[in-house]
Amino acid sequence: MKAFTMLPKLLVLAIAAAGFLTIGPGAVQADEVYIAGSTLGCFGAGCTPGSSATIPGLTYSNSTFSGTTAGGFRALGGNPNPGSNFNNLGSFSLSTAPNTFNLQQFTLLVTFTAPQGLTGSNQATYSAVLFGTVVNDNQGGVSLLFNGPQQTFTFNDTNCEPDPTGGVLGQKTTCGSGSFSFSVNTVAIDPGQTASLTGQIFNAQQQQTEVPEPASMLLLGTGLTGLAGAVRRRRKNRA
8 A cells, every 4th residue: 555655756756857857958058168279370462371481580480279268258378489389379589680561461370170060161361461660679679460350150069079178077168059259469579579479269158958967867767766666566465
């Protein structure tokens, strides 16, 4: 008789757990975005971007970047390290030799490797003009003014690869659909110095499908196990 009276309670428990699991996977949540990529650059109109580029007195060295946004934002402002730049958009080294830079053009090519599934191309091109004069190591300098507006990218990444840099523990940070915006900053270089080309990722967001939590699976298992036991006891009592 006791097994019979427990049967409705166990049945309700199992149904509730099953219903929770049915609803859970369909829910979505906003998450931070793991973004990675690399840059190339070149001087002059119609040039082909490469890992390094040089004109008299000024040299560009490319970079790679990767990381997860926080609050939808990720700064790309790492210290300059020509040949091994990381988490910036490259670096410029200016010599102390006298020189005049009169609106020469510089082209930056940015390639995004994560997130995958970008709508359209995974590359973006930005242009800048150089201006300035170097007299010696204490006078003058050069600025690169990027005239392109910010660009917004949308994606639908179905690979669900984990963030290799750590990110949020257990969170697959490049999985789902979303978008982010990207822009490049003006850079100024003193004679005899090396400066980073910096930028930022902002308004980043994505929607991920939630996975049922272990506690929910345990709840369902407990309900079904108890229900099966009650049915067996009821049949035994009848016999």
